[in-house]
Every structure is written in C-alpha cells, then in structure tokens.
Amino acid sequence: MLHDPRLLVGHSTGDDAAVYQLAPDLVLVQTVDFFTPVVDDPFLFGQIAAANALSDIYAMGARPLLALNIVGFPSCLGESVLHEILRGGAEKVKEAGALLAGGHSIADEEPKYGLAVTGTARPEEIWSNAGASPGDELILTKPLGTGVFLTAYKVDLAPSTEFGRVCHSMASLNAAAAAAARKIGVSACTDITGFGLLGHAYEMAAASGVDITFFLSAIPFFPGARDLARQGLVPAGTYRNREYLAGKVELPPGVEDEVSDLLFDPQTSGGLLFAVSADRSPLLLTELKRRGIPAARIGRVEPARGLEPRLFVEC
C-alpha cells in the first residue's frame, strides 16, 4: 500500500475512521458503515444504522459535517418502507448537526442501510486508539448486551420493555458523550461495536502498548441481557470474538458463562470507551452524568507485563 504522511490514521491500528491531514490545523475524518435490518420498524432501523455510522466520527474526536446514504433495497418491498428507513437516518444526521447530501442506492435482495460520513477536527483533537497510558481509567458510556437482545428479537423472545431500552440506546448518538470528553480531555477513545467490549479494548491495548484490567462488577449490562445469554441466545459473533481473543484475556475463575459472553457480545451502535487520566476521570464521569449518559468507570490501564498486551478481568 502507498504510504502518505498525510494519512494520519489508516487501518493499521484498528481505529474507527480514517484521518487525513488537509492543512496544518485541519484534518478530515472519514468512515462508512451499513448493515441489514436489526429491527422490523424501518424508521427505528434507519435511526440505529445512522447513529452507528456517525459513532465512528465521534469516537475519533471529530465533528460530522456531511453524510451520504448507502442503500440496498429489494424491488418487492414497498417504497414506504424505504422512505421510513431514510427518514430515520435523516433525523439522526440532523440531530448530529450534519448535512445529508445525497447517497446511492442499488437493488438488493435484502435491505441494507448506512451512511458514509465525513467529519473534521483540529489535529490535536483526534483521539486515536493508541493514546492510552498506564494509570488511565476506562469509562464506558452505554451498557452491553445488544447482541443477545437482537438475537432474541429475531425469534420473538426479547422481553418488550427491556428491548425498548436497548433500542433507545442503539438509536442514541454518541455526540453528547464525545462533547463531554472533549470538554474534560481524554487520552484515547474507541466505540464498542462488532468486536465487543473486550475486542475493542484489546485493539486499544495493542495500539497503546499497555495492559488493561476490568472490574467485572462495575461493567453495566442491559437489564435482561444475562437471562438471554443464559438461555443460549448468543450470536455467532460472540464465539468468534472469544476465539480471536483466546490467550489474550484472563477471566476470573468461576465467572458464569452468561457474564463472560456479554463481555464478548458484539454491539450494534454501542457506547464509547474512553481512557482518561485518573485525575480527570471523576470530572468526566460527572460531566457525562450531567448530560444524562449512563456512564460507568469499568477498568484501568496498566503497564504491559509481557511482550503482548493482555486484558485482565477482576471480580
């Protein structure tokens, strides 16, 4: 691959978006994300897909400017469904303060929707995966468990009140969390999506050359998620994530499967995971709570003990 010094963040650190230096004081941040429907309600699906795509911009510390729709849609489905999906997406783009500037659609067997998003930041505002240093604390801004809920939802086994909370969370932008972090100052950030909490934390640990220890009892799960995991409503992605991290994660002895499954549970439109210095950590928590974000301090960054970064989970 061609190396260009203006590409500040490419895919080598497993970051959330590409960062390109346009001028000494301006960087361009670009990302794209789309997926097949996770819920039957097209408007809600549009909101979730858009919130998920915009999240990569927030996870880099940037502000979204422009978004383009990416649509796959079967000709046999009614236009009104497509209309609702796009309306849900447009609402989230507007909420993000960005402009929806068009897009592209193709005929496809299964509906797909997402966004390509362009954002900007000043170079010093960028949070990469690589900035976590020993002594930092880790703060997570959304509970875990969307994977088991979406698996249960497919077969009508998701309890409706609890699933409503999960949907609300998935459709929520990470904008306010990012704004709080920008105000306080953080050392690294990623958003929690398909690789689950431990998968994305591992990328942060690897990029930063550190170990991470999690406090299991402090990690927030959606109410009902443990029950669903216990019943075996565990998506295939959980097993892939667990397999990928085999030998890299030390779980406490005797931890229940249903709990460890949720640590590997792939998230749709999950929260942001911040590494923040210990003295700023309480300030950030207060700032996040003030903005109504259910944030929790779930771990700390430690010096790497071995050659390879490792994750530890304590009871």
Added chain:
Amino acid sequence: MEEKRVDARGKACPLPVIETKKAIESLTSGRVVTIVDNAVARDNVLKLARSLNLPVDVVTEGHNFILTITKEGARLDSAPEAETAPVAVAERSGRGTVILVLTDAIGRPVEELGRVLTKSFFYALTESTPAPAAVIFLNGGVRLTTAGSEVISSLKTLEKQGVEILSCGTCLDYLNLKDKLEVGSVSNMFTIVEKLLTAEKVITIS
C-alpha cells in the same frame, strides 16, 4: 419415553435453540435429541438445557453434534421452585387424558350460554384431579388461548400444573391470531395426531 428429534443442521443461530426449546416445551416428559453442525449451535443448545436445569449429553459424530436433553416431568421454567414442582405435577396428572377443544362456546344453540359454560368448564378443570395430560385447541377453540379470551388465567394455572396447552398453528394462522397467543405453545397436526393416538382417553369439547 417420548422422544422428539430436532434436525437443526444448516440452520443459523438462534434457530437451533428455538427449535429445541419448542420441542422441550411440547414434551411433558421425555427426550429431545437435537442435531447441529457447528460449535456455536452446540454451545447455545447446551446453555439452553442448563438454563432449564435439564440434563444434557453431547456426542460428536463427524461434523455433527448430537445433543440429548432429558426432561422428566420438570416444568419449563428455571425458577427455583421447579425443584419441588415435579412432585406436585405427578400427583395431579392423569397422564393419559387429552381434551380436544373445537369451540370457544360449549354446545348449542345458545352461544352466550356456551361462553359461560366454557369459562366454568376450564375453571372446574383447574380444580379437578387427575388433571389431563394435554388440552388441544383446534378451529374456533384457539380463540380461548389467544388475546381476549376469558379463560387465559385458568389455562395458565393448568399449564403450571404440568398440563400441556397446544394450539393448532394452521388455525391460528387462518384466524389471524398467530401473534396473539397468550398461553401454551403452537403445535402442528402431526403432534396433535400423535397425542390423540397415544392418549388413553380423549374428551372432545364442541
């Protein structure tokens, strides 16, 4: 011992779990043998069995995994009282009787009276010993297991006593009631015929 087989090969998660769960629910006691062809499905079905406190055995055969789950009169909820429940179920159950319900209003010609009778019939059934093994609802009978029915609470009581409550899927479909089922499970004609053929006694309510 009754045995149900679930061939979930080639099916993506969570279908193997759901099909196994339905099979377990449809049995009062017996064995469910589920065949899957990947480790994810194997582990998820194992989790399901453990969450229901049912013993499970796994055998690997080539690329397939064969899971045998044994249910012995235990109720399908993982609530702690399940440990004491099987005794009560055994005392109450008349293992051989199946009640076939074809209407939501017993007898003719007065329909309003029929509804009153239906209500008191199911209430009386909850108080009677021995309880039937199963109550099967066909045609208009499925109006009794779906939203708006006045006998849901009686049927739920029966279900808690270990009585299997089955509604015919075709009938639910035909009457547009499939998403309105409030008690018991959806069944198909093969299961229903099997229940009727193996019953010691069938009582028809029409």
